[in-house]
Every structure is written in C-alpha cells, then in structure tokens.
Amino acid sequence: MNTVEFTNVSFAYRGDWLQKIRALKQVDLTVPAGCAYGFLGANGAGKSTSIKLLMGLLHGHSGDIRLFGKLIGKVNLRTRLGFLPEQPYFYDNLDVGEYLAYLGRLSGMTPAELPAACDRVYQLLDLGDLRKRQLRSFSKGMRQRFGLAQAIFHKPDLLVLDEPFSGLDPLWRARFKEVMALERQRGATLFFSSHILADVEDLCDHYGVIDHGVVLEQGKLADLMGQAPLALIGSGPAPAEVTAVGDGTWRSVFPEAERAARLAALPAGAQVLRLERQRVALEDYFVNRIRSVHGAGKRLADANEANEERAEA
Amino acid sequence: MSTVTIIAGATFREAVRSRAFLGLLGLFAAGTLASRIVGWVSSTDGNIVTTDLVLSLQSVVGVLVAVATGTALVQTEIQNKTLYTVLSRPVERWQFVVGKFLGLAAGLAAGQGAMLIIGLIYLWATGADVHRWLVLAGLMTTVEVLVMAAVSLCWTALTSPLLAAALGLATYALGHAVAGLPPLLHHLKGAQQVIAGSLASLVPNLGMFTYRNQAAYALPLPWDDLAIRLVYGALWIALLVGITISVIRRKQL
Numbered sequence: 329m330n331t332v333e334f335t336n337v338s339f340a341y342r343g344d345w346l347q348k349i350r351a352l353k354q355v356d357l358t359v360p361a362g363c364a365y366g367f368l369g370a371n372g373a374g375k376s377t378s379i380k381l382l383m384g385l386l387h388g389h390s391g392d393i394r395l396f397g398k399l400i401g402k403v404n405l406r407t408r409l410g411f412l413p414e415q416p417y418f419y420d421n422l423d424v425g426e427y428l429a430y431l432g433r434l435s436g437m438t439p440a441e442l443p444a445a446c447d448r449v450y451q452l453l454d455l456g457d458l459r460k461r462q463l464r465s466f467s468k469g470m471r472q473r474f475g476l477a478q479a480i481f482h483k484p485d486l487l488v489l490d491e492p493f494s495g496l497d498p499l500w501r502a503r504f505k506e507v508m509a510l511e512r513q514r515g516a517t518l519f520f521s522s523h524i525l526a527d528v529e530d531l532c533d534h535y536g537v538i539d540h541g542v543v544l545e546q547g548k549l550a551d552l553m554g555q556a557p558l559a560l561i562g563s564g565p566a567p568a569e570v571t572a573v574g575d576g577t578w579r580s581v582f583p584e585a586e587r588a589a590r591l592a593a594l595p596a597g598a599q600v601l602r603l604e605r606q607r608v609a610l611e612d613y614f615v616n617r618i619r620s621v622h623g624a625g626k627r628l629a630d631a632n633e634a635n636e637e638r639a640e641a
Numbered sequence: 642m643s644t645v646t647i648i649a650g651a652t653f654r655e656a657v658r659s660r661a662f663l664g665l666l667g668l669f670a671a672g673t674l675a676s677r678i679v680g681w682v683s684s685t686d687g688n689i690v691t692t693d694l695v696l697s698l699q700s701v702v703g704v705l706v707a708v709a710t711g712t713a714l715v716q717t718e719i720q721n722k723t724l725y726t727v728l729s730r731p732v733e734r735w736q737f738v739v740g741k742f743l744g745l746a747a748g749l750a751a752g753q754g755a756m757l758i759i760g761l762i763y764l765w766a767t768g769a770d771v772h773r774w775l776v777l778a779g780l781m782t783t784v785e786v787l788v789m790a791a792v793s794l795c796w797t798a799l800t801s802p803l804l805a806a807a808l809g810l811a812t813y814a815l816g817h818a819v820a821g822l823p824p825l826l827h828h829l830k831g832a833q834q835v836i837a838g839s840l841a842s843l844v845p846n847l848g849m850f851t852y853r854n855q856a857a858y859a860l861p862l863p864w865d866d867l868a869i870r871l872v873y874g875a876l877w878i879a880l881l882v883g884i885t886i887s888v889i890r891r892k893q894l
Binding site: 405 | 647654658659721725726
C-alpha cells in the first residue's frame, strides 16, 4: 500500500487581482509504505506547496491526494502524521516539556503516555537538560532539534520533514540521520525534502524530482544508481578508446548495456584488473536533470554567453 | 480533554507569561498609585474620583492588552508559522480559533481579576468605600474587554496585525461614540434616521458595559439590566468569533 498518493494534482496561488500563480501542474506522486522518500527540487519548484497540501495547510487543489489510502480532508488521518516545517517557529513562552505535552495531547496521546514519550525524544535529541527552558531562548539549531522532537513525539506512521537539515551543524546532521533511520526501523515512512542531496543519498531508497510544479521523475534510488556506467581497468594490450592510467594500466568507461560486447572485444593478452560501477553523485544527476529541462541555475559562463547572444540579437 | 480546551490551556499560559501582559499589569499598578494624586487635587469627593479613576484605568489597560494580544493571536501565528505544528495535527480550524480565543479570554479575565483585586485593596487602604457594585463594575469591564478581544481577533483575520490594532482602537472609540447616539437620532428623520441607526448597529455599543461611574457612587444595577448587557456582549463575541472562523477556514497558510 502507498502511504502518500498524489493523482493529477494541480494547485494555483492567488496572485495580484485575478492573476493566478500555478504552483503544481498535474502532479502524480507515490510514496510506498515504509520507504524513505527524498523529494528533490530547486527553490520554488513546488516541494513546500506539495507538503502543505498534504498537511491540509493549503486547500483548493484539483485531483486526488490520498494518505494511507484515504482522501485527505478528515482531520483524524493526521493523528498518524508527524510534521517538521521548514525553518520552524514556536511559541516563545512555553517550555520544552509543556510544548511537547501540548502537541502530544493534540495528536491524541493520553496524559499517561506523555512522560515516556518525553524521555524518548529527550534522549534521541539531547533535550533533557533543556526541558524547562522556554523556546524564546533557543538558537536556530536548537529549534530544529525541538522541531524534530515534536514531529516524532507521538510515534507517527508518516514523518513529513521539510528541509530537516537546515541550520544544523555537521554533528547534528549526523544525529538527525540516525534518528530518522531509527524512526524508519520503527516502521515509519519518511517523506522529506532537502537541498543537501548527499543526505538524501544516505537516507533514501526512493526519490522524486519536481521542477516548476511538474514531477519530472520518481522511482527507486537504486535504479537511478544502477544506470551509472561501468569502468573497466585493465593492463596489457589496450582496446580502442581507453584512457591510460599509468604503469601500463588503462581505463575504459561504457554503459551497462555494452558490458558483454566490450569484454568480448578485449585484445588477446589484455588482463582485466577491475570492473566497477562508477558512482553517480545525486547532486550531479539532479543539476543535469533540471538544466536539461530549463535554464534555471545554469552555469555562470553559460548564463553570460546567453545574455551576450540576447544582447547581440 | 477536548481539542479546544487543550489549545485554550496553552494559549492561556502563553498569554499570561507574555511581556506585554505583565508590563500592562505593572502600568495599572503604577496608574492606581498615581490616581490618589488626582483625588487629592479634585474639588469633589476625592475618594469617589479615585474610585472612578481606578475603575477606568482597569478598562483602559484591559482594552490595550486585549487589542495588543488579540491582534497578535492569529495573524502573527500565520506570519511566524507557529500554527503549522498545530494545524498539521487532528485539529479543525474552528477548534483552533475557538481554543485560541477562549485561552486569551481566560488570560484577560485573569488579568482583569488581578487588577480588580489590586484596585479594591488600594481603595480600601486609602479609606474609600468598597462595596459589591465595584465588583459588578469590574465584571462589566471584563465583558467589554472580551468584546474588544473578539473585535481585535476579527480584524486580525482580515488584515495585518498593525492595521488590525489601529482598527481595533478605532472600533473602541466608535463603540463608545454610538452609546451617545440614541438621543441624537431623534433629531434625524426618515431614511437618515434608519441609515444612521443601521450604521451604528455595525459596531458593538460599548456603552452597554460602562457602569463605572454609577458604581463609584454605589448606584445599583438591576439584575435584568445586567442580564441583557451580558447577553448583548456574548452575542457580539459569538458573531465576531464566527466571522473570524469563516475567514480562517478559507485562508491559505
């Protein structure tokens, strides 16, 4: 079963006067149960809009949005949700313990369940010493920690995290990944957007790319990585089109589909030292994929060239 | 405990700990002490003047707190996105608005209660006559403050917090101005009278809750008159909170 399903979802914000700004255009999105889904997109691509629609913070969309197989709309479905908004803000005058109890009760927890739940998140996010501190005194990173604590507090089945690593130092980024992995072990589905693609690579098994309100593609991250070319390192007589590495060794790079033909075409006496799959950095893939669709965020040199051509024309 | 009660409880704690709330309570205490000076220099009964001033101060400070906190209640939550973590839970928007208003109302009522107690102790200590009608005047002021909180809440759902505060104070001035309108309406005729009367009914008549001056002279307020005023206040609060809910339900967050 899918935890989240967007079917042909379109949404427009109201602009000035009668103008409408189309933020999502016929989006189809599927987040399978139990997976960790990385939702990628440039600024303004439609990630936060999709998440807000899912959380019921925006309304007036066309198409279907389903949570746990049911159309969103009934607020009771949100009992099973945990949400960390982008750059979260909280009430200044409540302390950590009060705030968690408040949000936990709203999610349907009983007073008896609160102490154990507090202890769990205090331990996971080192908030024990801060439990009596009011949130007005929290730094950005501390707010982010509290934000994740309140999202996982009631052990939700789906964790929706909008840029969860924003404002965190490397140590806390690593801890967040550990906590998210633990939540997944517990059985929760993770759905999060991030600009730090290395983090998505570390955590996710599914991905989706959205750009200008359109989902360009989605699927298993392993399939994407499987599309990476192979690199053959050999010694002795070299076939055509290889790169000399030194010490008589050479390197040939070719797609997976050519594997058998390339190996069969090796000259007599050539020795295969290593055959390995090249690593595709998700960041490179993402940048190339978006640039292939439109020119946003293109390299500075290319942008200057385009500007000059436009000036000449 | 219901969702509304949980939200109201957290809002109450947040409200009574806010610096604006505590600061204005301090201002009331300082103003109460200063009221004695006016009593001394007054040509009439100094104790009556002091009593009237203390009760009026309770109203002014209460309305300022109501406007300041009421206008910050929803719009600031939207701007700061603090409501994201609440509305992403099984909470209907009407529950959010009603819970927030009830929490604020409880905070304002607690503040009014504290000011009334401070004021009565001060009046007793300075030798003024302390009687039950002063408590009733405090109750009427509390209803006025709650109506103003609902006015501010409604304005803030429609516009920015700053403009909502200005419109809230303007509504306060108009609300007291319409109290003096009925005698003037007799000078108008036909359509003019209908139009003026209709426009006046668009703002709550805050004169309905002004019983301070009579209370200072220990003039009684009939119970049926009191009941009408309380129902009038409750209806205005229900109407304004209802408008706020209908606006917030349509709002894109």
